[in-house]
Amino acid sequence: MIQIENVSKSFTLHNQGGAVISVMQGAGFSVAPGECVALIGNSGAGKSTLMRMIYGNYLSASGRILVNGVDVARAEPREILTLRRETLGYVSQFLRVVPRVATVDVVAEPLLAVGCEREVAYARAQDLLMRLNIPQALWSLSPTTFSGGEQQRVNIARGFAHTYPAMLLDEPTASLDATNRDTVLSLIEEAKARGAAIIGIFHDGDARRRVADHEIDVSAFTPEQAA
Numbered sequence: 001m002i003q004i005e006n007v008s009k010s011f012t013l014h015n016q017g018g019a020v021i022s023v024m025q026g027a028g029f030s031v032a033p034g035e036c037v038a039l040i041g042n043s044g045a046g047k048s049t050l051m052r053m054i055y056g057n058y059l060s061a062s063g064r065i066l067v068n069g070v071d072v073a074r075a076e077p078r079e080i081l082t083l084r085r086e087t088l089g090y091v092s093q094f095l096r097v098v099p100r101v102a103t104v105d106v107v108a109e110p111l112l113a114v115g116c117e118r119e120v121a122y123a124r125a126q127d128l129l130m131r132l133n134i135p136q137a138l139w140s141l142s143p144t145t146f147s148g149g150e151q152q153r154v155n156i157a158r159g160f161a162h163t164y165p166a167m168l169l170d171e172p173t174a175s176l177d178a179t180n181r182d183t184v185l186s187l188i189e190e191a192k193a194r195g196a197a198i199i200g201i202f203h204d205g206d207a208r209r210r211v212a213d214h215e216i217d218v219s220a221f222t223p224e225q226a227a
Contacts, residue, residue: 001031001032001033001067001068001165001166001197002030002031002054002066002067002166002197002199003030003031003064003065003066004027004028004029004030004050004054004063004064004065005028005063005064005065005066006026006027006028006062006063006064007024007026007027007028007050007053007060007062007063007064007065007073007221008022008024008025008026008027008060008061008062008063009022009023009024009046009049009050009053009058009060009061010022010023010061011023022223023046023049023222023223024046024049024050024218024221024222024223025221025222025223026221027050027063027218027221028063029216031166031197031198031199032197033165033195033196033197034192034193034194034195034196034197035192035197035198035213035214036188036192036198036199036200036211036212036213036214037198037199037200037212037213037214037215037216038199038200038201038202038208038211038212038214038215038216039051039199039200039201039215039216039218040208040215040216040217040218041217041218041219042219045217045218045219045222046218046221046222047201047218048170048201050218050221051090051168051170051199051201053065053072053073054067054072054088054168054199055072055084055088055090055168056072056075056080056083056084059073060073067083067087067088067166068083068087068088068165068166070083070087085110085113085114086114087164087165087166088164088165088166088167088168089110089159089160089162089164089166089167089168090159090167090168090170091155091156091159091160091167091168091169091170091172092155092170093152093170093171093174094151094155095143095144095151095152095154095155095158097142097143097144099142099144100142100144101142102139102140102141102142103129103134103138103139103140103141103142103143103146103154104122104125104126104129104139104140106143106154106158107125107128107129107154107157107158107161108121108122108124108125108161109158109161110158110161110162111124111125111161111162113162114162116162121161124161125157125161126139128157128160128161129154129157131157131183131187132153132154132156132157132180132183132184133153133179133180133183134150134153134154134157138150148175149175149176149177149180152174152175152176153176153180156172156184156187159172160187160191163191163194163196164191164196165195165196165197166196166197166198167191167196167197167198167199168198168199168200169188169198169199169200169201169202170200170201171201171202171203172184172188172200172202173185173202173204173207174203174204181204181207185207185210185211188200188211189210189211192211198211200212
């Protein structure tokens, strides 16, 4: 479902005389349906950079990034948008939504975007909000007014609303209490059981051991190690 082939990435520092910094070289691995791969490595090794390349936020310098047959490294913008809407979900650490949109609408939106019936979409959204302990009194309010922990749980609910065949998870259990952490890990296990291919960053070692089938040390793809 996800294939990373000889991917490299560099950044040009335009405010420092155009210096080019190589941050990744020769990255390669694959993730099968129903499999969760955890990215590990020291801070600055490139875990988040690799995730952003897979999602199409960063353009790789070389190599191929295949998600369900679509090469993200070379796809047109409309192909990337279609991939994100239908195939590739991304749960980031931060909730980014339009202000004044109700929480239940925020969570239901990915389902409505793929043509799901409104009644089904909202039932799924409400179920996830309940599982993640967002009080019903808050569902009609904008999540931009919520606490950081509540926003994180709304973000997770939105990310798991649609049954994406592939998912990227950036620290989905960070700062959660034990109950909500267990709920998120259960959602990941359910996604794996239905065949989702998942790449995640989990600094919580216990969480990583519970859901990850394999670990990929991104430090091995730094230029010094790859040389």
